[in-house]
Amino acid sequence: MMLNMKKIVLDCLGGDNGLPAMVGGALVALKQNPELQLVMVGDASVIKPQVEQFGDRVEIIDTKVNIAMDEHPTTAIRTKTDSSLVLGLEQLKTRDDCGAFVSAGSTGAVLTGGFMKIGRIPGVSRPALCPVMPTLIEGQEFMLLDAGANMDCTAVQLVQFAVMADAYKKAMGMEQPRVALLNVGTEETKGNEVVKTAHAMLIKLHNAGIINFVGNVEPDQVFKGSVDVVVADGFWGNVLLKTSEGMAKFVFKSLKSIIKSSFSAKIGALFLGRKLKKFKAEKMDKTNATIFLGLKKSVVKMHGNADARKVTSALQYAMTVVDLDLHQRIEQAIAKVETLLGENA
């Protein structure tokens, strides 16, 4: 039991399901993890009666102000200074005993808020949104970055994404993370100009023994489990993320309508049902808790539609990253690479 673990700040108002989901998920996480301490930001009159059982493991910051999903991120962060998102990020920023912030608020607002309130690690050009994606190999996932925070990335920014993800994976205990670059072909001559330049830089880092760069990976190969990190510009990364969501839904909805339309298929579905649900819940929800790498402290974004179960799992994820010293590790890794690329570029 890590009794000195830093506290996790939970935005209890963000997301489609609001307080009931956030508080419900927090209660389960608190019960399952005796070392977990929370700073819950939201309506105290609702939260307090439910968390009294946990004594001083739970602190409450009282507010009823939420940033809605469709508000303009920068304007909302600037003007709604008493919102749960802004108040929560300020806790994370100013308090040494807080180590991570978790929210189901709009991606834009969480990113902008993290960027403006927490700030970048020195040397980091652009923080990146880093969802975890499933693969065919049991227990193996890959991290995709950037998945949509940054448009028009330069080659150096792509290389920084690779370095940040490598530092993260190593902090999580992986020895030689296999880092790949998203491209339309495996040969180094393939792709657009940015990706070709980034490829050459990553080869340098690989040859210098800094990163285990395994080369280009095509989008249809990422789910095979042969790479641990997939580096992309936020535009392509977002296309990958959303296409995979869209195609998964397409297949499941098509299966549903096949089952509905046929009696024998209905019987088949009865036998398959629970297994299918388990598969969807376990494999397809991988992207629920997404870390934003490159900030001075850990900001974790949940799906907007996160329910209590997903809130619990996002808090468990936050517990795994909260004491990893990601800030120091990434700062050092970026500095090391800057020297090398500066000398050789």
Add this chain to the structure above:
Amino acid sequence: MMLNMKKIVLDCLGGDNGLPAMVGGALVALKQNPELQLVMVGDASVIKPQVEQFGDRVEIIDTKVNIAMDEHPTTAIRTKTDSSLVLGLEQLKTRDDCGAFVSAGSTGAVLTGGFMKIGRIPGVSRPALCPVMPTLIEGQEFMLLDAGANMDCTAVQLVQFAVMADAYKKAMGMEQPRVALLNVGTEETKGNEVVKTAHAMLIKLHNAGIINFVGNVEPDQVFKGSVDVVVADGFWGNVLLKTSEGMAKFVFKSLKSIIKSSFSAKIGALFLGRKLKKFKAEKMDKTNATIFLGLKKSVVKMHGNADARKVTSALQYAMTVVDLDLHQRIEQAIAKVETLLGENA
């Protein structure tokens, strides 16, 4: 019966399955379509005995030389002048009675060959690879372009893709094709610089009544059936295409292993089996026959692994495009837009 339909040139050596698949697929297409006339390019000693029954509906250009899947496209097209791909494209280029060319050869070689041998329609900056993708709505598909032929597209090139696809869909009988721009959000302020500029230009064309531009579409929405054309840079388009292939495979392989691992799931699969196979064959093979828009004559690319059944369906697809006067329609549409963008850009 359209007895004056132009002939279709079939590359009988390209692809993973070679002559047996190409000839097998051609035989079925010839039987099913009395108006179909073919120029078959490949080993005459194998082809001739099988097609004699069709008399002068089939012409053979004899060659045993194939361009392999891994050859460098430009070099192969330049040096292998007696290959089935080059000989076939030359038939298409030089003969007025030939209207389309169909090949399962490597995408790079077919694209490069089409570009070098057939040439672009006047005014077209970059021809585009245009696969057809499935949607949840029965009988409805969308065309994706560019799906990988062109990297680092400009906004004007994206607009040209929209115009070409619009002309194609109208030629196919659709009155107001819904043309969308692939983007990471629906708002016009979203995306990278190229996509924002293209968005503004497409709005102009929409307001001028030239194109039914329905705005940005996110990659998870394309399969819903609410758009007929999705415009993208070849890099993002290829990411969309390959991610959807990869995710579909991921889901099907995962289902397979669920079924393998459980007795009750196996029983379920027995009942569902045929329906599932039908779904995969009908919905997931949509991208088999892919037209290359912007060339002076129609070039159709099949999947490298096309079997006889897919060859038949690709020939049927070629029959639907062969007499559409795509060249004239696209040339006129591009010229019209050039004037408008020239005046207003």
